[in-house]
Amino acid sequence: MSYPIRPMTESDWDAFCGIWEEAFSSQMAPENIERFRKLIELDRTLAAFDGDRMVGCTAIFSFEMTVPGGVRPVAGVTAVGVLPSHRRRGVLSALMKSQLTDLYERGEPVAALYASESSIYGRFGYGLAAEGRGVTIDSHHAAFGRHVLTDPALRLRVADPAEARPLLEKVFDKVRVTRPGMYGRSPGRWDDVLADEESAQRGMGPLRCVVVEDDTAPRGYALFRVKLSFDDHVIADSDLWLLDLFATDPAAYAATWRAVLDRDLVARVKAHSRPADDPIQHLLADQRRLKAVNMEDLWIRTADVRRALAARAYAAPVDVVIEVEDSVCPWNAGRWRLSADTSGAVCEPTVDPADVTLPVAALGEVYLGGRSLSPWKAIGAADEATTGALRALSTAMSWDVKPWAGLIF
Structure with a gap:
């Protein structure tokens, strides 16, 4: 069954709050609702409908976030919820895919979120990047x-x-x-x-x-x-x-x-x-x-691998061909040559043989520089065709200061 998705309007606000309270089994005080309304960007809030009834939603806060090497625009994903009556019907998957497509078309390469349930977002290519x-x-x-x-x-x-x-x-x-x-x-x-x-x-x-x-x-x-x-x-x-x-x-x-x-x-x-x-x-x-x-902190998703990898700084030189596995965002799937040193980075598509093969969630996990790629190899989720390439990529993407946002959004 199809559930149409569109940006939310002011008239949808009460239904949006209702979904949020049902999905999180909570009740917001009036003052909290008022402050929340001031934060929400209606044109960046997607809602799914069953007929004229809103049954699911997801929103984005437009942030300037620090990444290794500087401050970049990052989409802060929030208020993700589906009515209990419409679980297991593909509503969440459709919302997540629509949101990532919108980010790609806007030229925003990175999304970040705090996960209410850690089992959900890995399915959509997010990796736990900060603790x-x-x-x-x-x-x-x-x-x-x-x-x-x-x-x-x-x-x-x-x-x-x-x-x-x-x-x-x-x-x-x-x-x-x-x-x-x-x-x-x-x-x-x-x-x-x-x-x-x-x-x-x-x-x-x-x-x-x-x-x-x-x-x-x-x-x-x-x-x-x-x-x-x-x-x-x-x-x-x-x-x-x-x-x-x-x-x-x-x-x-x-x-x-x-x-x-x-x-x-x-x-x-x-x-x-x-x-x-x-x-x-x-x-x-x-x-x-x-x-x-x-404690868990931020999860990161590279919505646009090419732009995301070129937008951050690197701790050491690296020249590696990465084959990215991404079933949610097909524009990311394929081979990318990352050439980077401490002065800058270029990431472009290539037909050269892959040095490493990674799920896109692994790139999200290491994007802020606080984690290693070696566990992905240890569980067989990452493949290394060129000896030492995975370690070289992991070292280049590492950062001395551990990532942390510290304030749930």
């Missing part, structure tokens, strides 16, 4: 080592989050270009980050902010909530939930962490997600006081 770490630190045993940098010019200021917003934006915009996966925050996105209604607090208390600065500029900040608790009603046993912590230099980074670790009445500092290579562990004198759990 984070859920972190818990025992704040009573969180002394720093002797090697930690300090700067006497720095001072700490407790600030109202909304009033400090221009300072937070300044720090964030300076930091985000240094890590693949981080994306620019629009005014609407900042509204969401700084939201502080009861629905946003989720029982963890009001949003709080500290700013680390000198006489010339802000150099770090933290946004957090404290869930106040007392063991046996006597001993403070509170959790500080860290939402955002960024700093522009090592001394400011250490000072910002010190500000949250030294918070009165707090027994533990927790973060749902921090970068996999977050330096905080190296600041602690006793690294065992940090407990970490690996």
Whole structure:
């Protein structure tokens, strides 16, 4: 059965919200719906219909995202859902294929998403490109080592989050270009980050902010909530939930962490997600006081292999013919010669024999530089016709700073 797909209009908004709530078994507070509406780009939101009823949807946020070597346009895929009554009918597949075709025709080579279910998106050529770490630190045993940098010019200021917003934006915009996966925050996105209604607090208390600065500029900040608790009603046993912590230099980074670790009445500092290579562990004198759990972060899809591979930087020279397997986007399937070094890259179609053969999801997985191609060879999903070619490609696509977006969209 065919389900026509078209861009959503303003009159479809209520039906769109209904699908979102059904698909995720949730209910959005009115203030959340209002903020969500400000973020959604109607012309980039596709809806599938059964007659006049919307039964599925998917949307895109237009981002500027850091990739190895610079900031590039990336399509942030979000709000993917199908009504329970229309599962297993090909609605999701049709939406995903329509969306990728639209990206290709627009000249947008890369898509990114956070996956609600990790089993879904590999079918459509996405690869898990970035991981984070859920972190818990025992704040009573969180002394720093002797090697930690300090700067006497720095001072700490407790600030109202909304009033400090221009300072937070300044720090964030300076930091985000240094890590693949981080994306620019629009005014609407900042509204969401700084939201502080009861629905946003989720029982963890009001949003709080500290700013680390000198006489010339802000150099770090933290946004957090404290869930106040007392063991046996006597001993403070509170959790500080860290939402955002960024700093522009090592001394400011250490000072910002010190500000949250030294918070009165707090027994533990927790973060749902921090970068996999977050330096905080190296600041602690006793690294065992940090407990970490690996977390999924971004999934990446190369919607246009030629443009995507030419748009990023490479850590080492490489000249390799890649045969790409892509059943969803047939324009990607075939052989591509990637010639790259640290000054630039060219990717063009070729009839030369392949050095390596890869599923397109493997290219998405390594695109931000944080993962290796070797597991794909180990499971037999990647083939190497030229000895050493897979390792050379993997090395060239690696990046020193681990990718991480850190904010679900």
